[in-house]
């Protein structure tokens with residue numbers, strides 16, 4: 080946003096002409112005053128440039144003002160941007176992100192300015208001054224250091240941009256906190272500077288001298304590129320000056336008038352003008368740009384011819400003859416390399432006049448030889464960063480420069496493009512499900528997501544990460560099961576997974592689901608439930624004996640759950656004040672916990688068990704096993720399963736405490752006046768929620784849990800109409816009616832019982848699928864599981880829908896309360912799914928996985944109609 084604003088700053092220029100003689104076009108400029116409060120835009124009085132605050136360009140760092148003795152108003156000549164700074168006490172690398180208007184393949188001048196000004200109250204003495212590095216994108220630009228707190232340091236670079244974004248990064252080398260005062264970007268004509276040596280290098284400014292002129296500020300408003308020229312002379316030089324017009328537009332270099340209209344020449348015509356410097360880096364490569372224009376009138380018998388020498392060798396093949404009409408720029412075509420450098424501007428032998436030099440710029444070449452991170456990885460990690468609002472100093476390129484990759488990121492540096500190899504987001508406050516973007520980091524080998532607040536399922540797509548060897552999911556709130564494809568990898572020994580057992584099915588007990596295993600597992604499940612019933616009986620006997628012996632109650636239920644005393648139960652139900660349900664086992668009361676959570680308390684009547692035919696044998700080992708099994712059932716957690724809050728088990732009473740669901744059960748809801756407002760979309764959500772609950776019991780738990788009593792009365796709705804399956808498993812532990820029934824009779828509720836199960840007594844998960852089909856039919860028709868026909872017969876809702884289904888009469892099926900307000904594609908698909916669930920033979924019925932995905936498609940169809 081702010082970058083765009085500076086594009087408009089050119090407009091201010093028109094207003095500025097009133098007070099300024101020269102008006103600089105600031106089109107394409109990005110001018111940032113680092114450390115200025117948000118939304119301030121101000122004009123530097125001297126340069127006329129409008130500066131914006133830096134909030135739009137960086138998210139990290141802390142603002143400071145320089146201390147009074149260095150800043151305004153004491154120091155009137157202080158450039159505007161130097162009055163305040165942004166410092167970066169945190170993170171190795173903090174980057175400004177500049178987005179110029181035409182970034183690609185354009186040449187830019189970028190200037191960063193610094194003045195310490197004792198901003199941190201450290202005294203500003205030499206020892207307290209930091210030293211840090213500046214990077215442009217992924218490549219080293221320059222080291223920033225200071226002689227004293229008032230020194231003004233400018234770093235300037237000319238670079239081609241090959242992406243939309245230009246990053247200017249401050250890198251902390253452990254020698255003090257980096258800070259910055261100002262940052263400027265200026266578009267430069269792309270056919271000058273550096274075109275000779277290709278676009279894979281940048282030019283870092285070494286010197287830019289306006290020779291022959293000593294009075295200027297160095298910054299001229301008619302320099303379209305906003306270069307800063309330092310006045311420069313030597314004792315043996317003299318200055319010349321002209322007021323004549325000199326065309327600066329002949330070449331793209333466009334030196335400002337003041338610069339080109341002054342020149343230096345040697346006092347003694349025959350002397351060379353010498354510029355001498357030593358480079359710290361013997362491999363440094365230098366390019367010089369020399370500016371010439373003739374400022375004097377040349378007589379016919381006179382001539383000015385100039386040759387340029389570097390370390391004694393000629394640089395120019397033909398002599399330079401400056402023109403009085405236009406400016407010209409000369410530069411070396413081959414870089415000056417070595418430690419010592421001497422540029423000498425001399426007159427040729429046949430020149431009658433002394434050499435002149437109007438201006439000179441010297442640059443060093445900075446190779447752009449570091450590679451950036453692969454674009455796919457950058458996009459993925461940026462997406463992760465924004466999805467989870469990652470609070471790390473993550474700016475600039477993730478992997479490069481390689482000494483300072485993003486915190487928590489490890490990279491492979493073998494390829495032309497760097498790629499992310501490891502990602503540690505442990506304890507980083509991530510919330511929500513695992514984002515799809517992780518899948519796009521194709522070389523990822525290690526992913527640590529531990530100790531966050533991630534929830535929902537562990538997604539299947541993690542298995543698409545071919546190189547993933549280490550995955551840590553501990554300390555999150557995942558539900559569901561570990562996908563088969565991941566388990567395969569774990570088994571094959573190519574992946575090490577760390578996860579919590581309490582929410583996820585433990586990997587070693589989660590087996591591949593092929594058909595044979597399934598049958599085995601179901602048989603196991605059935606026998607487990609049966610065993611539970613037996614164990615309950617044993618436990619009751621033991622409990623009654625213990626009671627006689629007046630010993631303390633033994634913990635029945637897992638210690639992780641809350642255990643209440645009878646008096647606590649009495650107080651949380653406000654002395655059993657409000658009855659919200661009744662069953663064969665006892666009465667359900669409404670209660671609330673200290674934190675206000677509403678709960679349902681199921682009081683278990685002792686007499687429920689009184690009729691039991693108690694086996695006389697008992698052993699402490701089977702009692703222990705009961706606890707283990709009960710624990711297993713009670714640790715089942717899923718968003719779409721009514722959750723168990725705690726229990727009471729003392730001498731006087733037994734109670735099970737559940738989450739309270741404000742909207743009661745689906746059966747009641749469908750037959751109440753609320754059904755009027757139950758849109759097709761809401762019904763689809765309810766269907767999907769409950770399907771997911773069942774899917775979890777069937778496929779998320781090992782051994783799988785077959786509910787055996789799926790019905791609308793066992794689907795509860797909370798105040799957001801989110802559906803949860805109730806009474807799974809536990810209903811077998813505390814059967815409502817005669818315990819002996821369990822051993823022999825088919826469990827379930829008329830209207831919902833799988834006919835195959837009824838015939839064969841062979842229980843499997845497909846029996847639940849059948850019952851769920853009935854639930855789906857109730858949802859769409861608004862009828863009960865058993866429909867009373869006009870003729871007074873009672874038929875199953877399945878038989879009620881069948882004739883309409885066969886003749887394709889959707890209107891005959893759909894609840895008139897929906898008043899035709901639904902997508903017929905969606906509704907048809909829904910009926911189709913429901914009817915496939917109630918097929919006669921179990922193996923013809925879909926699995927719950929399949930049902931969930933079909934229902935989601937129904938929802939998608941409905942949503943696309945709505946939009």
Ligand SMILES: *[C@@H]1O[C@H](CO)[C@@H](O)[C@H](O)[C@H]1NC(C)=O
Nearest residue numbers: 114116141142143144145163
């Ligand atoms: C810097 O000084 C200005 C006023 O001169 C003030 O508004 C601003 O809050 C100061 N900034 C900081 C970081 O102290």
Ligand SMILES: *[C@@H]1O[C@H](CO)[C@@H](O)[C@H](O)[C@H]1NC(C)=O
Nearest residue numbers: 225226227228229230231232
């Ligand atoms: C600070 O250092 C600069 C550059 O060396 C020098 O020009 C200036 O005089 C110094 N200022 C003080 C106050 O020492």
Ligand SMILES: *[C@@H]1O[C@H](CO)[C@@H](O)[C@H](O)[C@H]1NC(C)=O
Nearest residue numbers: 276277278279280446447448
């Ligand atoms: C830059 O590209 C030129 C060719 O355009 C090549 O000769 C030169 O070696 C490259 N330099 C670097 C540092 O890659």
Ligand SMILES: *[C@@H]1O[C@H](CO)[C@@H](O)[C@H](O)[C@H]1NC(C)=O
Nearest residue numbers: 291292293294318319320341
């Ligand atoms: C600089 O300014 C002084 C006084 O203002 C003047 O005498 C001198 O000629 C000027 N020098 C140049 C090179 O313009």
Ligand SMILES: *[C@@H]1O[C@H](CO)[C@@H](O)[C@H](O)[C@H]1NC(C)=O
Nearest residue numbers: 268269270271329330331332
């Ligand atoms: C850029 O420079 C080239 C040659 O130096 C010139 O022909 C061209 O007109 C310039 N472009 C602009 C936009 O000034």
Ligand SMILES: *[C@@H]1O[C@H](CO)[C@@H](O)[C@H](O)[C@H]1NC(C)=O
Nearest residue numbers: 378379380381382430431432
């Ligand atoms: C050029 O001619 C002028 C007189 O017109 C004379 O004063 C000057 O010395 C001549 N210069 C040279 C280099 O011959």
Ligand SMILES: *[C@@H]1O[C@H](CO)[C@@H](O)[C@H](O)[C@H]1NC(C)=O
Nearest residue numbers: 503504505525526527549551
């Ligand atoms: C991730 O970082 C945490 C601490 O920041 C560390 O304890 C853990 O070992 C790291 N994980 C990996 C895989 O290196």
Ligand SMILES: *[C@@H]1O[C@H](CO)[C@@H](O)[C@H](O)[C@H]1NC(C)=O
Nearest residue numbers: 530531532533553554555556
């Ligand atoms: C898991 O969720 C519960 C409540 O939903 C929350 O209290 C708990 O802090 C979460 N656990 C983690 C590790 O975030």
Ligand SMILES: *[C@@H]1O[C@H](CO)[C@@H](O)[C@H](O)[C@H]1NC(C)=O
Nearest residue numbers: 576577578579580585586587
């Ligand atoms: C599952 O349990 C086994 C043994 O109890 C244990 O070795 C393994 O690490 C657990 N798996 C996970 C994913 O925690």
